[in-house]
Amino acid sequence: xxxxxxxxxxxxxxxxxxxxxxxxxxxxxxxxxxxxxxxxxxxxxxxxxxxxxxxxxxxxxxxxxxxxxxxxxxxxxxxxxxxxxxxxxxxxxxxxxxxxxxxxxxxxxxxxxxxxxxxxxxxxxxxxxxxxxxxxxxxxxxxxxxxxxxxxxxxxxxxxxxxxxxxxxxxxxxxxxxxxxxxxxxxxxxxxxxxxxxxxxxxxxxxxxxxxxxxxxxxxxxxxxxxxxxxxxxxxxxxxxxxxxxxxxxxxxxxxxxxxxxxxxxxxxxxxxxxxxxxxxxxxxxxxxxxxxxxxxxxxx
Amino acid sequence: xxxxxxxxxxxxxxxxxxxxxxxxxxxxxxxxxxxxxxxxxxxxxxxxxxxxxxxxxxxxxxxxxxxxxxxxxxxxxxxxxxxxxxxxxxxxxxxxxxxxxxxxxxxx
Amino acid sequence: xxxxxxxxxxxxxxxxxxxxxxxxxxxxxxxxxxxxxxxxxxxxxxxxxxxxxxxxxxxxxxxxxxxxxxxxxxxxxxxxxxxxxxxxxxxxxxxxxxxxxxxxxxxxxxxxxxxxxxxxxxxxxxxxxxxxxxxxxxxxxxxxxxxxxxxxxxxxxxxxxxxxxxxxxxxxxxxxxxxxxxxxxxxxxxxxxxxxxxxxxxxxxxxxxxxxxxxxxxxxxxxxxxxxxxxxxxxxxxxxxx
Numbered sequence: 001x002x003x004x005x006x007x008x009x010x011x012x013x014x015x016x017x018x019x020x021x022x023x024x025x026x027x028x029x030x031x032x033x034x035x036x037x038x039x040x041x042x043x044x045x046x047x048x049x050x051x052x053x054x055x056x057x058x059x060x061x062x063x064x065x066x067x068x069x070x071x072x073x074x075x076x077x078x079x080x081x082x083x084x085x086x087x088x089x090x091x092x093x094x095x096x097x098x099x100x101x102x103x104x105x106x107x108x109x110x111x112x113x114x115x116x117x118x119x120x121x122x123x124x125x126x127x128x129x130x131x132x133x134x135x136x137x138x139x140x141x142x143x144x145x146x147x148x149x150x151x152x153x154x155x156x157x158x159x160x161x162x163x164x165x166x167x168x169x170x171x172x173x174x175x176x177x178x179x180x181x182x183x184x185x186x187x188x189x190x191x192x193x194x195x196x197x198x199x200x201x202x203x204x205x206x207x208x209x210x211x212x213x214x215x216x217x218x219x220x221x222x223x224x225x226x227x228x229x230x231x232x233x234x235x236x237x238x239x240x241x242x243x244x245x246x247x248x249x250x251x252x253x254x255x256x257x258x259x260x261x262x263x264x265x266x267x268x269x270x271x272x273x274x275x276x277x278x279x280x281x282x283x284x285x286x287x288x289x290x291x292x293x294x295x296x297x298x299x300x301x
Numbered sequence: 302x303x304x305x306x307x308x309x310x311x312x313x314x315x316x317x318x319x320x321x322x323x324x325x326x327x328x329x330x331x332x333x334x335x336x337x338x339x340x341x342x343x344x345x346x347x348x349x350x351x352x353x354x355x356x357x358x359x360x361x362x363x364x365x366x367x368x369x370x371x372x373x374x375x376x377x378x379x380x381x382x383x384x385x386x387x388x389x390x391x392x393x394x395x396x397x398x399x400x401x402x403x404x405x406x407x408x409x
Numbered sequence: 410x411x412x413x414x415x416x417x418x419x420x421x422x423x424x425x426x427x428x429x430x431x432x433x434x435x436x437x438x439x440x441x442x443x444x445x446x447x448x449x450x451x452x453x454x455x456x457x458x459x460x461x462x463x464x465x466x467x468x469x470x471x472x473x474x475x476x477x478x479x480x481x482x483x484x485x486x487x488x489x490x491x492x493x494x495x496x497x498x499x500x501x502x503x504x505x506x507x508x509x510x511x512x513x514x515x516x517x518x519x520x521x522x523x524x525x526x527x528x529x530x531x532x533x534x535x536x537x538x539x540x541x542x543x544x545x546x547x548x549x550x551x552x553x554x555x556x557x558x559x560x561x562x563x564x565x566x567x568x569x570x571x572x573x574x575x576x577x578x579x580x581x582x583x584x585x586x587x588x589x590x591x592x593x594x595x596x597x598x599x600x601x602x603x604x605x606x607x608x609x610x611x612x613x614x615x616x617x618x619x620x621x622x623x624x625x626x627x628x629x630x631x632x633x634x635x636x637x638x639x640x641x642x643x644x645x646x647x648x649x650x651x
Contacts, residue, residue: 012378024642028320042351042382044326081635085642112553112580117592120538126621155504170500179490196496204588207498237512260493
């Protein structure tokens, strides 16, 4: 079924082994945001995130799913603390892996300073999980995308799995349009938005390592495969891995001299008909991408 | 924000099982948390809503809900972000059904 | 305070820090020991080039000067808001910088962040906020977003946000709020007669490897739920309010 159309609570049982997920600090505990009332904003009993532990292919995997429909999935004090607590528990209990179903605008502006510190703590905790030898996989396939501080956090995971419909970036097109004008970024030009931040583009650039159809079985399979692949190597940060990533990012910058249109980037990657990329169906796209997409010169970081 | 409370005594139907949550607090939507609670046979409903001044409408929705289900020893908590009465009724029914038939519930 | 004055106060014995396109880099000495310095100035927006430049400098230190402490000087108006930066994946460049800082820390480099003028959100979250500890000068401003933009996105009237930004710790941009919330370890120049060199030396000596910010936020009363919620999730118990 479509992953995009599900709520966070529905995604969890669709991805994890049936009936295996145990939620930590469930909504019946009613731990909601202490900051939203002063802005006349309604709260949610889970503050927009489900965290817990389940099985994936029989292994104990800790996970979270952000609810994009509540405050855009943005991170406030409680939401961030739930994520950080789950990540620390994953280390305590020597989880097999951590799987993050991300859908977020980043820092929850309604909680400003508390939200910013919270996102920072989530990033640190994700890297602590990796340092403990536990792979971290991020899934980005919700309709709100993964932006802001969470767009950064996603790239602190070992592997990012996206669908074509997913978006991964820092600032949203509306924010850029407001700050720098519609000529800079027309937020209503959906095709441009997806060329700039969507799954296919991120896959071609090397910021997303796996691209799947918008289907819960496809995401589940990709998560299983990604975790299995990571288990055989070093999942913590290494100097070697970061040097390889730095090299990829430096090359990307060099090869993009004077370029402001994604299709031109794809053309420079060697793709013969860049204009056809958005319309290519999955199989044909992946085949084309395999030949041309940017890659790290050593293992993925 | 407004908080409203409703209580219906002498309910008939007790619900099994652990707490369930349905819905999300998005624009025009609401979440309903339902759980069994020792309330001397009553059903208590607490609503936190962003839409202020609709007490009478909520009362009507709750009256209809009680007429439909007549729950006993049930606590219902709602966070509402401007849902229409139709959507509220739908979610309330979904919440009850999630306890009666847990496989249809949305919770993990 | 401009960066040159800051550097003179931090390093009264002299320094070899240079600025190029608002990017600061170089080295100096603290207590007779070398320290590498990177940073930004001119309230520069952090785009992909400057994020990469900072990350490159960090990995250079890790490779060439094992164990040497690193100071990150922060003055930025936040992430650069341009289509090109998004197209090229500025979130990845930011994450890369954060990962380099994290690696340095794990390899035994003490990393200290100092907000000496402005710090906004994305320009700060993978530098100062991922350091071993972050400090600020009393006159610094730290914020998530400018109020007009915040009003547009949240649909909360700007007047209401302005009111809250005056004295509400969640919204007010002063370093005292970040200190109370645990985001900062300290504010320099208060109670020590403004001896920045001594503050830096002390910060380096007090560096610990773990992220204590939630505990600090609870101790200082600025963030009362974060630590209890994280603990409840971690131990499977109920939230024990402060």
